Amino acid sequence: MSNYWPIALFFVIVIGFALTSLGLSRLLAPNRPNRVKNETYESGIAPVGEAQQRFDIRYYTIAMLFVLFDIEAVFLYPWAVVYDVIGIYGFVEMLLFIVLLLAAYAYAWRKGALDLG
């Protein structure tokens, strides 16, 4: 369990860096807002409508497919760890697994579920 200490140290450094950066910027930077600076996109196209609006249903398909392929990635993780033990046998079974999910990917592609245009 002691080999997780670097991760704990990492979190301490991350939080410390974020707080130091924000704090120093707050202390040192001059704060002179004006109308042009407060625009959403300076020198850009003015935004139209609200930011919080209903999203297109197509994003739901993307999120759903992301869940499925994420679960595939979870199966790859222990497989990669024990790969040197199970060898070519494990390679073939994972090939079968991935080919079956490739069919899902091909279906999604054919049906245009990945098109956002």
Next chain:
Amino acid sequence: MLPLTLFFLLFAAVALFGAVMVLVSRNPVHSVLFMLLTFANVAGMFLLLNAEFIAAVQLLVYSGAILVLFLFVVMLLQRGERPLPALTQPLQAPVAIFVGLALLSELALVVLTSNVGGGTRGADTPEAIARAGGNIQALGSQLYTTWLLPFEIASVLLLVAAVGAIYLAKEDI
């Protein structure tokens, strides 16, 4: 041992805080983000309980994919700056309190009366797992040999789920 217990209590406390904030946040997007906090801390608890694989799955699948799905569903339903509707059904509050108390007493009954840790131990003791080289090695060496068929069927299940999700969401198949 003591610092680990402290870390466990810290993770548990932040997870509970996140869970409460999921319920009391007025903005559904904030609720989903507090849920992310809860999931991440539960992953930390799994890690401290020596369940490294479940911790990784918790982070990858729950904090990663499921949360994105929740966020998209909230954004699909949300329509501008609209306050959440109050309790609409007249009996909603008493029924909710009754069901909540029933669930709590059920949980308390199970925890108090069951014989946790007193049953006969299986072959996968902590020592056996340590000999296999850790959780993930132990799981992998079983999953890809003994449980090969369920593993391959899982890919068929994922394929069916993908086809179903696309079929439901597309209007022009």
